Amino acid sequence: MRILEAEGVTKNFGGVCANRDITFFIEEGEILGLIGPNGSGKTTLINCIGGNERPDKGSIKFEGRTIVGLRPYQICRLGISRTYQVVQPFAGMTVRENVVAGALFGRNPHQSMKTASRKAEEVLEMVHLQEKLEERAEDLTIVDLKRLELAKALVGEPKILLLDEVMAGLTPRETDDAMELTLKIRKSGITLFIVEHVMKAVMGISDRVMALHHGSLMATGTPQEIIKNERVIQAYLGEKFAKKMKRDKEDVP
Amino acid sequence: MREKMERKKILKIVLMLLILTLLGLLPFHLSGYWVRLFIHIFMYAILAESTNMLMGFAGYVPFGNVVFFGMGAYITAILMGKGIPFFAGILIGAAICFLFTLAIGHPILKMKGHYFAIATMGVSEAMKQIVTNLDITGGGSGLSLVPLSLPSVRDVYLFFYFLMFLILAITVLVTYFISKGRLGYALRAIKANEEGAKSIGINTPFFKMIAWALSAFFTGLTGGVFAYWMTYIDSPGVFDIVIAVKFIIMILVGGAGTVFGPLLGAFFIEFISELVWSKFLIFHLTILGSIIVLVIIFMPKGFIWFYQKRFTLVALLENVREGKV
Numbered sequence A: 001m002r003i004l005e006a007e008g009v010t011k012n013f014g015g016v017c018a019n020r021d022i023t024f025f026i027e028e029g030e031i032l033g034l035i036g037p038n039g040s041g042k043t044t045l046i047n048c049i050g051g052n053e054r055p056d057k058g059s060i061k062f063e064g065r066t067i068v069g070l071r072p073y074q075i076c077r078l079g080i081s082r083t084y085q086v087v088q089p090f091a092g093m094t095v096r097e098n099v100v101a102g103a104l105f106g107r108n109p110h111q112s113m114k115t116a117s118r119k120a121e122e123v124l125e126m127v128h129l130q131e132k133l134e135e136r137a138e139d140l141t142i143v144d145l146k147r148l149e150l151a152k153a154l155v156g157e158p159k160i161l162l163l164d165e166v167m168a169g170l171t172p173r174e175t176d177d178a179m180e181l182t183l184k185i186r187k188s189g190i191t192l193f194i195v196e197h198v199m200k201a202v203m204g205i206s207d208r209v210m211a212l213h214h215g216s217l218m219a220t221g222t223p224q225e226i227i228k229n230e231r232v233i234q235a236y237l238g239e240k241f242a243k244k245m246k247r248d249k250e251d252v253p
Numbered sequence B: 001m002r003e004k005m006e007r008k009k010i011l012k013i014v015l016m017l018l019i020l021t022l023l024g025l026l027p028f029h030l031s032g033y034w035v036r037l038f039i040h041i042f043m044y045a046i047l048a049e050s051t052n053m054l055m056g057f058a059g060y061v062p063f064g065n066v067v068f069f070g071m072g073a074y075i076t077a078i079l080m081g082k083g084i085p086f087f088a089g090i091l092i093g094a095a096i097c098f099l100f101t102l103a104i105g106h107p108i109l110k111m112k113g114h115y116f117a118i119a120t121m122g123v124s125e126a127m128k129q130i131v132t133n134l135d136i137t138g139g140g141s142g143l144s145l146v147p148l149s150l151p152s153v154r155d156v157y158l159f160f161y162f163l164m165f166l167i168l169a170i171t172v173l174v175t176y177f178i179s180k181g182r183l184g185y186a187l188r189a190i191k192a193n194e195e196g197a198k199s200i201g202i203n204t205p206f207f208k209m210i211a212w213a214l215s216a217f218f219t220g221l222t223g224g225v226f227a228y229w230m231t232y233i234d235s236p237g238v239f240d241i242v243i244a245v246k247f248i249i250m251i252l253v254g255g256a257g258t259v260f261g262p263l264l265g266a267f268f269i270e271f272i273s274e275l276v277w278s279k280f281l282i283f284h285l286t287i288l289g290s291i292i293v294l295v296i297i298f299m300p301k302g303f304i305w306f307y308q309k310r311f312t313l314v315a316l317l318e319n320v321r322e323g324k325v
Helices: A042-050 A072-078 A095-104 A113-126 A142-154 A172-187 A199-205 A223-228 A230-237 A239-251 B002-028 B032-058 B066-081 B086-108 B113-133 B153-180 B182-192 B194-199 B204-230 B241-254 B261-279 B284-298 B303-308 B313-322
Strands: A002-013 A016-027 A031-035 A057-062 A080-082 A160-164 A191-195 A208-213 A216-221
Touching: A002 A042, A002 A191, A016 A042, A016 A057, A016 A191, A016 A208, A016 A216, A031 A042, A031 A172, A031 A199, A042 A072, A042 A080, A042 A160, A042 A191, A072 A080, A072 B194, A080 A142, A095 A113, A095 A142, A095 B182, A113 A142, A142 A160, A142 A172, A172 A191, A172 A199, A199 A223, A199 A239, A208 A223, A208 A230, A216 A223, A216 A230, A223 A230, A223 A239, A230 A239, B002 B032, B002 B153, B032 B153, B032 B182, B032 B204, B032 B241, B032 B261, B066 B086, B066 B113, B066 B204, B066 B241, B086 B113, B086 B204, B113 B241, B153 B182, B153 B204, B182 B194, B182 B204, B194 B204, B241 B261, B241 B284, B241 B303, B261 B284, B261 B303, B284 B313
Parallel strands: A031 A191, A031 A208, A080 A160, A160 A191
Antiparallel strands: A002 A016, A002 A057, A208 A216
């Protein structure tokens, strides 16, 4: 089933066309990757889905219901949660409180403080923050802030999770952990739409990958197809990288 | 660990009951002057605490919140002039303040920071002009109320003492429940990061509006009691921006966004200003100002913060060194 369908999404900022006539869908239960050079419109597309921006043209349907024009909190309540490229912690609140806030609202609001607190702890354990419950959000390292950002989105029990560059700035080891975590999230029944520059990650876990260039959709396909796609190689990946990627894939039995 | 927390909790409850009993017995042993001072302190404590609901938790500073004080006072005065009993009058006044906030809240709460503060000041000044120019409010000559008729002046003082005390207790309770509940989480999230709050499903305009309306309700209630206590009100007196400045300073000095901070702030500022005023008649503003500056330098997050740091001198000095002012 197609859980999210977008048709002809266009967004201009003055003379700059950030998204031009983008049509795509997300299949329920899949991991869809989104790649593209800086400024190709990835975050704008996420913003259009999340309600932070309103597309100038086009429609976005979630479970058959159009969501263009809804406010971010309404979209979150329908079951689309997101993380931000620049993390948005609630400074002055502890890690636990940050996530409890997410649990009290989100898709299943009106829970008691007790269940919200329990759920927050569960999710924090999942992202490996269980030992930092009482630390203040502003004292966390960037890795932990990204984990917290993920926990805040997850605890709202989304159907789709939009991840905007959660792996940027992580060490290889941390990236591996993040990939594992992403797969675990998918396994729990959440559909994922991930924007990512770390090729190892996005190619390694995505079922399908979309590539944007200058605001337009350049290619969609499985990771293998995208690596071979001439236009994607020219615009984004580069010859050397594509060859290396291909070699790595062939090396793996 | 758990046992320690339990003990701390019991200690807190005992302390609270002790303070309550003390304040309950106090007026019977004090002179009229001190009872009057306490009524003033309670009044400012209510104003500070109710403004704290929006300012402390959500980070929106409603500089013009005194407008509800004035509205509450005038509505009570007008209604009592029409023969409506006092308690009905203050409740209607407070309810109108609540609804008024809902009406103007949507556009004004779209502004942030200084813009919001100035907009609320505009509302306050505009209301003052309207009141000054209407017939029903007595225009520039103000309104007189039928005084409370009790056998002795002392009984009148006691009546207002316990009424303010009761309203203060309710305001503190409401603030406590806000701080522990969903509303508190929503407001603190808004204060920390409004964008982030929206994207975890918080209906930010709604929660800001509710917080402001609640603060308007209690401020209006207090205004009504004030009018009955003073038996005469005029527009420069009850829409005085200095009142707003005073309770905002109290919030900052005590600790914004905490349940007991604004109370401490109100007690401290009122006591100190009374003492300073009686001892140094000419210099009292200079001295009061200096004290406030010192408090802000050494305790930028208020008294409550100092309490959390266990009253250490090191913490005080660190603030100065780090220039956290």
